[in-house]
Amino acid sequence: MGADTPLTMGVLDARSRALEYGAAPGSAARQARRDASDVEHWEARRRGRYVRLWAARLDVWAAAQDARDAAYRLVRHVRQPHHRIGDVPILRSTGSPRLCATADVGGGGILTTYPRGALDHRYDRAPLGALERAHVVAYIRALAAARDRLLGVMPCASASRCTDGHEALSRPEGSPLQVWRVSHRILYLAGPGEARARAAELAATVVDDSGAPAAEIVDMRADDGYVDGEGRWVHPALTLVPRAVSALWADYDAAEADVGQPSAIAEVISRAAVYVWGTFARGCDRCSGERNATR
Structure with a gap:
């Protein structure tokens, strides 16, 4: 310096x-x-090393049935940006999901990714219940598809594996989907010329139900x-x-050695899938233990 x-x-x-x-x-x-x-x-x-602290704002979106569904889809277990070292809440502040116009995220296409399995449990709104489990399972599949895409591997061995759990839906009967958005402010370090690539890495760890990117870099500022x-x-x-x-x-x-490399991002996404399921399962185990203790 x-x-x-x-x-x-x-x-x-x-x-x-x-x-x-x-x-x-x-x-x-x-x-x-x-x-x-x-x-x-x-x-x-x-x-x-000439390294600076940066703060990026990432907007993440998802189709959801209502505010409770949006919370399960955006701010609990799924669609959290991951650093190279994993999910680091101390480096991230997250807002509340808010309803937004479909035009703000490229039109109505975002409405075509929603897990069909979640619709089967639309009335089970309890935290860690069947609805949230369906979203977690679908997101893990989506992360696997994103990882394969980054590695240049055919994402699915069969068509049924691709569509099981997240068939394309736009307006499920009786529960129209709407687009919801949440903002994350994320801290990270970057060397000369690395700031946008590092922010893009964080954005790439968030995907929709098909495994396509679901985050947008809205702002980046050095601190x-x-x-x-x-x-x-x-x-x-x-x-x-x-x-x-x-x-x-x-x-x-x-x-530092491989900023922006697809293989490195794929590795982060692989670990994210394990982490998402692990945190959800541990939450279920704690909830079950608490229920048993009160009987």
């Missing part, structure tokens, strides 16, 4: 503030020393910190909890 970049100024200001306090007692002095330690930890993980009331530059490491910092660097270290 250059001597006059915001990140360099953030490092120098954190160090100088700690030196000013030295070993003095008091909360302000202790905070200055903690800040300097956090910045030094960031620098140690950076290892001289180099800010100037505080005393005119000092606050390093971005000081705006994050230690677990988030560790996750960011572990994720970047895993991605």
Whole structure:
């Protein structure tokens, strides 16, 4: 990094503030020393690489019967963007599903992907119930199709495997589908020229019921910190909890050598499928255990 970049100024200001306090007692002095330690930890993980913190906004959409169905389709177990190191909630903030016009997502085509199996359980709205299970099962199949597509493999060995559970539907009788959208703000690290490719990786881990991409990069912004009331530059490491910092660097270290490579994204998607089913199954087991305990 250059001597006059915001990140360099953030490092120098954190160090100088700690030196000013030295070993003095008091909360302000202790905070200055903690800040300097956090910045030094960031620098140690950076290892001289020009890497910046970025925040991307991804919009994800899905067809759903109503608000409860949209929650199952967008904000619980399925359609969560995955980093290279997996699902990292501490690096993501997610809004609530909102109804949107089909024109906002390319017309009515989005309505053609909805699991037929979910319609069979449309009245079972309990969390972890039959409706949500149908969505989870369909999404795992969709992730498998997306992985195969990225690897250049024929997604399905037979036509029945392709359509089982998510046949093309547009307006199921008695329960018209509508398009719902949710926004994610996701943190990640990127080197020079990598920011969009890294955001695109995150978007590629979210698919519709056919395995096609279902996320859009709406915005990307670098976060180099800010100037505080005393005119000092606050390093971005000081705006994050230690677990988030560790996750960011572990994720970047895993991605640095093959940013944007289809095979790498396919591997993330494969692990995502295992993770989605595992978290859903564990939730079912906990729910079953709680019911048994109350009998």
